[in-house]
Amino acid sequence: MSYVIVAKRYASALYQVANENRLVDQVGADLQLVSETLAKTPEFVTLLQSPKVALEEKKELISSAFTQVQSITKNFLSVIVEGRREEALAEISKEYTKLADDAKGVLEVVVTSASSLDDAERDGVTDAFSKILGRQVRIQEKVDKSLLGGLVVQVGDRLYDGSVKNKLERFQDTLKETRVG
Known part of the structure; x- marks a missing residue:
């Protein structure tokens, strides 16, 4: 189920x-910490989502697990637990980051490559797209070994496909057209 709305x-x-x-930045960092913690500890998520665990116990679990976060974040997490929206926390964190970034x-x-980018490649992509878009960019990396090489860069609805796989597919299409024509 999607919890985007x-x-x-x-x-x-x-x-x-x-x-x-x-x-804004501190709460964003808090949400990142919460998301990473939940992603690394599925048993904690299971406890938070369990109807057998009392509401006050869930609040205590969150309070003890995230002692270093801002009071705003702690209060927010309590509201999430009270509203039984624990399953939406990762999506909430993503949406919050989008709002903060927009501001x-x-x-x-989103940069997809055949293997992980090294620091120089990451910096090069960041610089290039900052210049192209006229804005500061933050890269989210993905690895897709089927690309063979090159990059696929997604900026909102736009897709820049410079992958070897795409180039080979276009070349194959050109060969087919040449044979037909």
Whole structure:
């Protein structure tokens, strides 16, 4: 089930409170920590989502697990637990990051490559797309070994496909057209 609509509402509310308190970056870092923790500990997620675990016990689990986060974030996590929206936390974190990035003029760029980028390649892609788009970019990396080489870069709805796989497919199409014509 997709929690995008719910996530957008919660993220928007949290962003407004964080912005009013000038804690946008800190709360964003808190949400990143929460998301990473939940991704690494599925048993913790199971406890949070279990109907057998009492609401107060869930709040105590979150409070003890995330002692270093801002009070705004702790209160927000309590609201999430009370509303039984624990399953939407990862999506809320993504939506919050989008709101914070938009406010700062940062654009997320998804870069898919055949293997992990090294620092120089990552910096090169970041610089190139910052110049092309006229905005600061933040790269989210993905690896897809079927690409063979090159990069596929997604910026919102736009796709820049410079993969070897795509070039070979275009070359094959050109050969087919040549034979037919």
